[in-house]
């Protein structure tokens with residue numbers, strides 16, 4: 350018998366420097382932009398779910414701030430309606446909703462104006478001056494610096510005060526630097542939490558678990574075994590009421606600069622020394638910096654941009670982008686596909702295809718890893734290349750397609766078979782909304798799921814030439830009907846390399 354049989358295996362673990370999560374957190378959390386869509390749809394429901402799980406102490410305060418003149422009572426009524434609509438467990442638990450609303454306060458204030466009356470907010474914060482204090486700025490990015498200035502002018506920044514900045518951080522490199530510099534005048538980098546809600550998705554975090562807890566995968570996770578990688582974030586929704594913002598952003602700024610490049614970094618990075626904010630972000634940064642810059646020729650050949658026109662989704666007629674926007678013309682892309690390259694030893698020669706779009710046929714966010722084919726085929730059929738699909742959402746899970754022997758065919762024929770795991774079934778639990786994890790991490794002061802200044806800037810460095818190239822029409826705008834898979838040239842981008850996008854079966 351082998352010497353070690355029956356003995357516990359020694360695992361050399363890197364130290365996890367994350368703070369203690371076992372005690373309910375007690376804090377003051379100021380949400381600037383408290384009457385807005387994000388607060389009502391995401392932030393309050395996320396806090397409520399964690400309160401229900403007893404992770405938030407009853408003496409905590411969630412202080413909503415916006416300019417609208419509302420009493421705390423009226424604000425609580427709005428918050429209650431939002432919880433009933435957006436928090437999955439709220440309609441069944443009136444008592445928990447009532448208890449949670451006791452934590453909620455409202456202050457009417459123009460937070461970008463130092464000269465406004467800040468005293469009601471100061472009074473609320475004075476009760477527990479020494480405890481964790483968070484300012485979550487959920488307003489337009491152009492207000493971030495003025496808001497940080499005003500918070501500082503009123504001496505509200507303690508050693509345990511943090512600021513959360515919603516995306517987008519700027520619209521280009523210069524404006525991102527200006528926000529980082531402006532906020533950085535008052536808050537040090539350890540106090541600044543730049544949010545990217547994709548990092549709060551369990552399935553995105555699971556990329557780390559899959560890669561670094563399963564040597565079977567990590568050993569084939571390189572250019573020797575992988576032919577290409579696809580990252581798709583397809584949505585069926587249009588721009589809705591966010592047209593004025595979206596039309597100044599477009600899919601590249603709205604989805605790629607942040608979410609898709611973060612996912613790409615997690616897929617491509619080297620193993621971090623530990624699961625600490627510094628180590629993880631150092632490794633992601635190396636990937637962002639290793640992205641091959643796009644020159645005019647690459648923008649013409651390796652990018653596709655398009656805008657949706659009227660079409661049909663799930664049997665319902667929907668308008669085109671211009672009608673949704675209420676405009677006669679726009680040069681904003683609602684769909685894009687890009688062939689990117691990561692210039693590292695691990696990934697040399699492996700294309701990374703990025704694709705995102707609004708008003709597509711299906712809502713589907715996934716990472717597809719396609720493995721290289723068998724170099725010498727002994728079968729009559731050529732086996733389909735194996736694909737590992739990481740389903741970020743919906744139907745969170747993963748599948749690995751393999752070739753098996755067709756049991757009924759004459760002779761030895763191959764047929765694709767799939768190993769499929771649904772995380773909800775496998776783990777037998779609900780999948781929390783991404784903001785739940787992120788809000789609690791801010792309270793704990795854990796930056797591992799937040800974007801560091803240099804990451805934001807490295808992303809803009811790669812994105813900006815594409816924006817400029819498109820502005821100069823290096824790649825003309827195309828259209829696609831709502832409910833489709835985007836324009837045909839998106840398929841050609843892969844076909845030219847001998848690949849195809851994986852589409853929903």
Ligand SMILES: NC(=O)C1=CN([C@@H]2O[C@H](COP(=O)(O)OP(=O)(O)OC[C@H]3O[C@@H](n4cnc5c(N)ncnc54)[C@H](OP(=O)(O)O)[C@@H]3O)[C@@H](O)[C@H]2O)C=CC1
Pocket residue numbers: 381382383384385386387388414415416417458459460461462486487488489490492515516517
């Ligand atoms: N909604 C979403 O799904 C997402 C939003 N984001 C980002 O989050 C931020 C907020 O988005 P969203 O909630 O949709 O925006 P909304 O326009 O719905 O809300 C903006 C909020 O800011 C308040 N506000 C505006 N100016 C001030 C001010 N000077 N002082 C205090 N409050 C102010 C508004 O209230 P009032 O007018 O009463 O002051 C309102 O509560 C944006 O940066 C957006 O890009 C990011 C990802 C997704």
Ligand SMILES: O=C1O[C@H](COP(=O)(O)O)[C@@H](O)[C@H](O)[C@H]1O
Pocket residue numbers: 582584603604714
């Ligand atoms: O940040 C954003 O993300 C959403 C998509 O988020 P998801 O979690 O549903 O994938 C997108 O609709 C929005 O335009 C963008 O600002």
